[in-house]
Structure formats: C-alpha cells, structure tokens
Amino acid sequence: MKTLKVQKSGLFTTIQDLGRYGYLRFGVPISGAMDRFSLIAANLLVGNGINDACLETTLLGPELLALEKTQIAITGGDCSPKINGQSVPSWQTLTAQEGDIISFGRMESGCRAYISIRGGIDVPLILGSRSTYVRGKFGGIEGRTLRTGDLINAFDASPLETGYEMPKEIIPQFSGNLRINVLLGPQADMFTEKGVETFLSSQYKVTLEADRMGYRLEGPIIDHKEKADIVSDGLLPGAIQVPKNGKPILMMRDAQTTGGYPKIAAASTPDIDALGQAKPNDTIEFSKVTTQEAHEKMREYNELLCTLREKLRKTD
Amino acid sequence: MYASPRFLPFGDCALLVEFGDTISLEINCKVVALNVAIVKAVIRGIEETVPTYRSLLVRYDPVKTSYDQLVLQIRNFERLVEKPNLAAAGKTATIPVVYGGEYGPDLGYVAQYHGLTEEQAVKLHSGRKYRVYMLGFVAGFPYLGEVADEIATPRLETPKLKVPAGSVGIAEKQTGIYPCEAPGGWRIIGRTPLRLFNPQQEPPALLEPGDIVKFEPIPESLFKASIEERTR
Numbered sequence: 001m002k003t004l005k006v007q008k009s010g011l012f013t014t015i016q017d018l019g020r021y022g023y024l025r026f027g028v029p030i031s032g033a034m035d036r037f038s039l040i041a042a043n044l045l046v047g048n049g050i051n052d053a054c055l056e057t058t059l060l061g062p063e064l065l066a067l068e069k070t071q072i073a074i075t076g077g078d079c080s081p082k083i084n085g086q087s088v089p090s091w092q093t094l095t096a097q098e099g100d101i102i103s104f105g106r107m108e109s110g111c112r113a114y115i116s117i118r119g120g121i122d123v124p125l126i127l128g129s130r131s132t133y134v135r136g137k138f139g140g141i142e143g144r145t146l147r148t149g150d151l152i153n154a155f156d157a158s159p160l161e162t163g164y165e166m167p168k169e170i171i172p173q174f175s176g177n178l179r180i181n182v183l184l185g186p187q188a189d190m191f192t193e194k195g196v197e198t199f200l201s202s203q204y205k206v207t208l209e210a211d212r213m214g215y216r217l218e219g220p221i222i223d224h225k226e227k228a229d230i231v232s233d234g235l236l237p238g239a240i241q242v243p244k245n246g247k248p249i250l251m252m253r254d255a256q257t258t259g260g261y262p263k264i265a266a267a268s269t270p271d272i273d274a275l276g277q278a279k280p281n282d283t284i285e286f287s288k289v290t291t292q293e294a295h296e297k298m299r300e301y302n303e304l305l306c307t308l309r310e311k312l313r314k315t316d
Numbered sequence: 317m318y319a320s321p322r323f324l325p326f327g328d329c330a331l332l333v334e335f336g337d338t339i340s341l342e343i344n345c346k347v348v349a350l351n352v353a354i355v356k357a358v359i360r361g362i363e364e365t366v367p368t369y370r371s372l373l374v375r376y377d378p379v380k381t382s383y384d385q386l387v388l389q390i391r392n393f394e395r396l397v398e399k400p401n402l403a404a405a406g407k408t409a410t411i412p413v414v415y416g417g418e419y420g421p422d423l424g425y426v427a428q429y430h431g432l433t434e435e436q437a438v439k440l441h442s443g444r445k446y447r448v449y450m451l452g453f454v455a456g457f458p459y460l461g462e463v464a465d466e467i468a469t470p471r472l473e474t475p476k477l478k479v480p481a482g483s484v485g486i487a488e489k490q491t492g493i494y495p496c497e498a499p500g501g502w503r504i505i506g507r508t509p510l511r512l513f514n515p516q517q518e519p520p521a522l523l524e525p526g527d528i529v530k531f532e533p534i535p536e537s538l539f540k541a542s543i544e545e546r547t548r
Contacts, residue, residue, distance in 0.1 A: 024366045024375070026513070026521040027451040126515050136455045137496070138515040186324035186332050231339055232452060232459075234366040234373030238327050258368055258452025266327030294328035295378045302379060 002067050003117055004152040007101070010062035012211075015121055015140035016114075017053045020129035024257045030237060031131040031139065031253050034112050034212060034276030037172060037305070038076035042116035044309050045073035045093050047160045052120030053130035053140075055152070057113045059279065061104025062146060064115075066096040071118040071160055077110020077174055077277050091171050092315055093163030110174035110277035119157035133254060135213065164312040170304075174277040180267050181289045181297065182240065187230060187262035191242070195223035199264055199286060204248060206282045212254040215275075217284065221246030222264065235259040238267040238275075240286075250275065250284075268294045270301040317343055321394065323387050324371075328378060329363075333390060334371035339461060339489070343370045344449050345400035348526040353393045361386065367525040368450040369459070405447065406527040411493065413442070413484050413531050414539040415506035422503035426469045426486060438533055440464045441505065446491060448527040456495035456513025456521040460529055463491050475501035482507045484531070495521075506531075509542035 006013075016039065019032025033039035033056055040050045055062070061079050074081045074090045081088050082103045088094055090113075096102060104113070123130045123140055132140025141150055188196055204219035228244035235241075239251045241261035248264070252275065267275060268289060278284065289297070317336040324332040333350060336343040344367075351367045354374070361381025366373040376386055415438045416423040427437040446460035453459075462468075468489045476499065479485070483494040485502025492502060495513035512522045523529065 022364050023520065024364055024373075025451065025525065026519060027453065027455045027457055028515075028520065029455075127518075127520060133455075136515070183325060183327055186326045186334075231337055231369050232450070233332060233334070233368045233371045234326070234330075236327060236330055236373075236375070256453060257366060258450060263326070266330075268328050291325050291328065291383050295382070298328055298378055 002151045003070050003154040004102075005065040005067055006062055006146050006148055006150040006152065007065050008063035009146045009148055010057050010104070011060035012058035013062045013146040014056050014132040014134065015053050015123055016056045016131045017129055018051045019131055019253065020127050020133070020139070023127050024234070027257050028127060028136070029133060029254050029257060031129065031133045031212075033114065034253055035076055035114070035273045036276075037273045038112070038114045040305060041091065041166055041308065042073045042075040042114040043120070044312060045075070045091070045164050045166065046071050046116045046118040047157070048116055048118065048120045050305075052116070053123060054117070054121065055115040055146070057104065057115070059107050059111060061113060063104075064102040064152070066098055066100040066102065067151075068098050070096050070154065071163075072096055072102070073116045074113055075116075075166075076113040078108040079113040080105030080108060081113075089165075092165035093160060095163075107279075109176070111279035112277060117152070117154040118159065119154040122153040122155045135254060163315040165315050167311060167313060170308070170311060172274070174274070176279075176282045178274055178278055178282060178284045180271045180275060180284055180286050181294065182265040182267050182286045183291060183294055184265045184288060185263070188264050190225055190227065190230070190262040191264055192223045192225055196264065198222050199248070200288055202285070204284045204286075206278050206280050206284065208280045210278070210280055212252055214249055214251045214255060215278065217248045217250060219247070222248065224262065228262065229260050230262050232258045232260040235263075236266065238269065238272045239263045240265045240267070252276065269298050323390070325383055326373065330373055330375045331383060331386065332371045332373055336370045339369050339449065341402060341447065342400065344447065344525075345402055346397045347372050349397040349400040350390070350393055351525070353396055354390065359386070359389055368452070406524055408445075408528040408530065409523060410530050410532050411484075411508050411510055412534040412538065412542070413506040413508050414534055414536050415441075417536070419507035419536070419539070420484070420505040422485075423505040426467055426503050426505055429469050430466050432466065437467050437505070440467045441486075441491065442531040442533050446529045448523045448525050448529060450525050451521060451523065454494070454496060454498050455515070456523075458493055458512070458523045458529070460491045462489040465489075469503050471501040472503065475499055479504060480507065482509060482512075484508060507539070509539050509546065511546065
C-alpha cells in the first residue's frame with residue numbers, strides 16, 4: 001500500500017530498523033537506528049513490532065504527504081512536528097488523514113527524529129534488515145537517503161482502536177551536554193597515564209564531521225605512549241579511536257568493521273542511543289565504569305525496553 | 317606473537333582474543349582456527365565473531381553470559397589452537413584480473429619503483445597464492461597477504477577519491493580487491509570482472525578469512541565479455 005509521498009527529502013532521511021546482525025565478518029556494519037530507544041518507542045506507539053522499519057531524520061526533517069488515512073508517531077529529538085501547519089505532539093499516536101501534510105520545524109533538542117507508520121515500512125529485507133547503509137548502497141530504498149517523489153509503503157495492518165502516549169518521565173531529554181559511560185580498552189594501554197586522565201577529565205566537542213559512521217571530536221589532545229597505529233582489528237559502534245593527532249573519533253552505527261587506530265575506550269550500550277542524538281557543537285564528557293557496572297546498567301536498560309509497551313498510556 | 321593469547325574487554329558486549337601484534341601467517345591461522353572451534357561449539361551468549369589479522373572479536377549478549385564465563389569457555393580451546401595447521405585453509409578462489417592500462421593505472425609505478433618491467437611485476441603478483449587475512453574497510457574487501465618483497469610498494473601519498481569496483485591494489489606487503497567503488501590509497505595494478513560482494517546473496521561475500529586466492533591474468537576482451545555477461 002502506498003502510504004506516504006516524500007514532498008521534501010530533509011537533510012539526511014533514511015529508513016532504519018534495529019540493524020543488521022551476523023555479517024560483521026564480511027565487513028558489513030550493523031547500521032540501524034542511531035537512537036534505538038526512540039525507534040522502539042515510535043514503533044510501540046503505533047502498535048508495531050519493536051524492530052519494524054521507521055524513518056530516521058537528521059536535523060532538518062522531511063515533508064510528507066499522506067496518500068491514505070494512517071497512524072503515525074514521532075519520537076526522538078524535538079523537531080517541532082506539524083500536520084497541515086498545526087503543531088502536533090511527539091511521543092504519541094497521531095492520525096494523518098488522506099491529503100494531510102506532515103512537516104517539521106526547528107530541531108529544538110537532539111539531532112534525529114523517528115517517524116513510525118502503523119504496519120511498519122515495507123522495503124525488502126537485505127541480509128536480515130531493512131536498515132539503509134548509504135556507504136554500501138544497500139537497504140532501505142535503493143540504499144540511499146530519501147528523495148522528493150519517493151513513495152513510502154507500509155505493511156497492511158488494521159488501525160489501532162485507541163492512541164497511546166509515552167509518560168513524560170520516560171521520554172529522554174537531550175540537553176546538548178552529554179555525560180557518557182565508557183569502558184576503558186581494548187587498547188587503553190597504548191596511551192600514557194596522563195593521556196587516559198585527559199580523556200576522562202576533559203570536555204570534548206562534536207565537530208561538523210559527524211555522520212552515521214562516526215563523530216570526530218575536538219578537545220584536549222590524548223597522548224599515546226609511542227605508536228599511534230595498530231595492526232587492524234575489529235571495530236564496533238561505540239568504540240572511541242584516537243589517531244596520531246590525539247583527537248578522539250567516536251564510532252557510530254555505520255562504523256566500518258575493522259580499524260587501525262588504537263581504541264582508548266568504548267561507550268556503554270545504552271549511552272550509544274544518547275550519542276545518536278548528539279549534534280555538532282554538543283559537548284561530551286566521559287566517565288569510566290567497570291564491565292560489571294556496565295552490565296548492570298544494560299540489564300536496567302533492557303528491563304525498561306521490555307516493559308515499555310506496558311508503560312504506554314491510552315490517550316482516548 | 318604472544319606466548320599465550322590476551323583477553324581484552326571491548327565495551328560491554330564484546331571481547332578480543334589477541335594472539336599477537338603483527339601481520340603473520342601463524343597468528344592469523346590461530347585466529348581462524350579459534351573462530352572455527354567457537355562457531356562449531358555454539359556457545360551460549362555468543363552473538364557473532366569477527367576474525368581479523370591478529371585477533372578474534374567475540375560479540376556477546378551480557379544478559380545470557382558474562383565476560384568471565386566466556387573467557388573461561390574460550391580458554392578451553394587454547395590448546396587446540398596452540399600449534400595451528402598452517403596448511404589448513406578454507407576454499408581456494410581464482411580471481412581473473414586484467415593487469416595494467418586503464419584497469420591498473422599504478423602498475424607502471426609499482427614496476428618502476430622496483431626496477432622491473434610491467435610483465436615481471438604481473439608475473440610476481442599472479443605467481444603465488446595469497447591468504448585472506450580478514451575482510452574490512454568496506455563490505456567484502458579482502459586483505460590478502462603477502463606479496464613478494466619485489467613488488468611491495470607504499471600507498472599513494474594522497475588517496476584517490478574514487479577507485480572503481482573490482483580494482484586490485486597493493487599496499488606495502490598486502491594486496492586487496494575493492495568490491496565497490498570507494499576512496500582509496502592502494503596502488504591499483506589491475507581489475508577483476510568478478511563481483512566480490514552481493515548483499516542479495518547468502519553469504520554476501522565471495523571470500524572469507526582463511527580462504528586462499530590466486531590471481532589469473534586475463535586479456536581485456538575476456539574482462540569485457542565477463543562484465544557483459546554479468547549485466548545481462
């Protein structure tokens with residue numbers, strides 16, 4: 001079914017689900033929503049499965065024309081959503097009538113918004129996922145960002161009888177000043193004690209070189225002991241590489257699968273979602289946690305995600 | 317090579333089993349042997365593994381297992397990979413390549429760098445078998461080693477913005493094949509009409525770590541015919 005037509009593409013709008021797993025050894029990145037929490041929430045608000053495909057917008061949202069009556073939800077950063085020019089709330093079920101125009105204004109907080117459609121977006125599964133991997137030119141619509149004129153199809157699903165909203169206390173706040181938990185390693189021993197200390201006690205700023213693959217950060221230089229390169233080994237989203245210039249590069253969802261710079265640390269899994277909402281000029285400070293502490297936080301986060309559906313409130 | 321493997325935590329969902337910090341056949345054989353053993357054993361909580369030059373990345377679900385538990389389980393395989401069979405390998409693939417000319421714009425440089433003719437350089441490159449050490453950089457890109465010292469050549473000082481799909485390159489003692497158009501700094505000596513990566517297929521990549529590759533020189537006419545056949 002043709003559900004939405006793209007009137008304006010926005011800055012960098014792609015189709016994403018929770019990502020592509022099991023193909024790292026072939027050099028295929030995990031991809032998927034930069035902020036997975038917001039994608040899951042968007043899906044639940046329209047009664048979808050948590051892994052259904054949604055639109056992911058970046059800073060400047062698209063303009064969409066509803067070709068039929070449909071239910072949608074908008075989550076993630078506050079992107080001032082509108083239907084026919086009237087402001088509408090995020091983090092709740094919305095109904096778009098045939099002919100309605102869905103548009104977005106200023107990004108008030110965060111960097112990315114998620115737009116779910118009842119039924120989930122219908123694009124082919126490529127290696128088990130509908131996520132767009134733009135560098136590899138596959139997934140989503142022809143492996144690319146949305147273009148004017150694209151038709152977004154949703155799978156058939158009967159409309160929800162009632163709408164839902166996310167309780168305010170569960171909606172994440174994106175402040176622009178992030179404090180991120182990291183686990184030191186696997187190559188923290190290639191940095192001087194002072195280098196590690198600098199990394200953990202300084203404020204870093206997201207530069208303009210920030211995309212789905214990773215963010216270059218600006219801030220105090222992190223000293224290596226001697227060498228600043230390694231024989232390439234595996235790389236994952238959340239890894240923080242430090243090349244010779246001493247400035248960290250934070251890898252994100254489209255991270256390449258191998259790399260030759262030493263990794264001083266890796267962000268804890270729940271915090272990668274928060275990082276997915278970071279935009280240029282936001283600041284990041286890193287706090288060290290142990291593996292055990294990180295696993296405890298991950299259990300809490302999983303618990304929250306597993307019970308999110310029950311926490312939704314009916315709106316009518 | 318280390319006397320015994322190092323276990324390194326990598327974030328909260330992965331660990332590395334590192335066998336050394338150099339590019340070496342023996343180290344990579346250990347990595348691949350451990351990978352085979354782990355995949356075969358189907359260990360609870362392991363989500364996927366990534367063999368690279370000198371370590372195995374193990375991605376796990378901390379809800380189903382713990383770091384300490386996994387290290388103990390993986391240590392059980394230590395003896396098994398202590399003396400890997402260096403001859404053991406995956407499949408052997410022959411990669412047809414048209415060398416030089418517009419397909420291999422840096423072949424002349426590579427030959428000149430070592431005082432060879434282009435024919436001699438091609439003979440050296442296609443005259444031995446290479447091991448796939450790992451895949452990375454872009455989906456399906458195989459890192460192959462090692463080329464003869466007589467053709468080992470440093471990377472370009474300024475990488476090219478676009479290297480065509482199928483390009484075969486040399487960087488120091490490594491050789492590799494670009495599965496898709498990508499920016500790159502390797503010295504390009506030829507091009508293959510074979511498709512190395514296809515996301516519509518399972519598995520998506522032609523090669524896997526541990527496989528053996530042999531390059532076979534082909535004339536331009538054969539390259540063109542193969543491309544035509546592929547696009548038909």
